[in-house]
Amino acid sequence: MAATSSKSVLFVCLGNICRSPIAEAVFRKMATDAGVVDKWRIDSAATSTYEIGNPPDYRGQACMKRHGVPMRHVARQWVIDSGATSDWNIGSSPDARGLSCLRKHNIETRHRARQVTKEDFMSFEYILCMDESNLSDLKRKANSVKNYKAKIELLGSYDPQKQLIIKDPYYGSDEDFETVYEQCVRCCKAFLEANS
Numbered sequence: 461m462a463a464t465s466s467k468s469v470l471f472v473c474l475g476n477i478c479r480s481p482i483a484e485a486v487f488r489k490m491a492t493d494a495g496v497v498d499k500w501r502i503d504s505a506a507t508s509t510y511e512i513g514n515p516p517d518y519r520g521q522a523c524m525k526r527h528g529v530p531m532r533h534v535a536r537q538w539v540i541d542s543g544a545t546s547d548w549n550i551g552s553s554p555d556a557r558g559l560s561c562l563r564k565h566n567i568e569t570r571h572r573a574r575q576v577t578k579e580d581f582m583s584f585e586y587i588l589c590m591d592e593s594n595l596s597d598l599k600r601k602a603n604s605v606k607n608y609k610a611k612i613e614l615l616g617s618y619d620p621q622k623q624l625i626i627k628d629p630y631y632g633s634d635e636d637f638e639t640v641y642e643q644c645v646r647c648c649k650a651f652l653e654a655n656s
């Protein structure tokens with residue numbers, strides 16, 4: 461019987477196509493390799509609406525492939541999608557229990573960029589973001605949510621090499637994506653250790 465999700469983390473960046481999907485994929489692989497992924501609800505989201513519905517940036521996907529880190533994106537030949545009859549959960553990610561079931565049966569789900577929701581501030585224990593702009597956007601959004609529980613922090617605050625900011629690589633090169641990857645590896649490792 462899979463353990464219930466006792467921990468939860470939402471990685472956030474500006475568009476949810478570059479930095480936060482990399483952080484999510486790196487952390488999910490680390491938690492899987494440590495045998496604790498079933499204890500975690502892991503997701504990523506954007507502070508902006510720039511890229512809602514879009515897959516992770518191809519440069520980030522290439523970086524993950526180089527490092528053998530599975531990403532929830534599945535390149536698609538067919539345009540297969542799903543939808544709801546209600547507006548109850550617009551912008552939310554699939555239910556954690558469903559994702560866990562799919563993962564158990566080794567069925568990949570593809571990540572699509574989504575914006576952080578008020579519900580996220582109530583349901584995630586940690587919301588870890590990449591730079592000061594993300595942090596101020598998140599704190600402003602959180603202020604409109606009564607009794608929210610999330611600890612809103614910079615992912616870089618866990619970096620043993622003290623690189624506090626994970627810079628936006630959107631206008632950058634493959635090397636900039638490599639730097640994002642290396643920072644995410646250091647920070648996610650320290651964050652997992654701090655929560656084990």
Ligand SMILES: N#Cc1ccccc1-c1cc(NCCCN2CCCCC2)c2ccccc2n1
Nearest residue numbers: 473474475476477478509510511628629630631
């Ligand atoms: N903004 C900024 C910015 C400033 C400095 C460095 C990077 C970026 C930057 C720009 C992006 N999209 C281009 C502008 C989008 N449009 C801006 C005006 C509203 C309509 C949308 C990004 C998209 C996805 C992920 C990260 C991104 N980051």
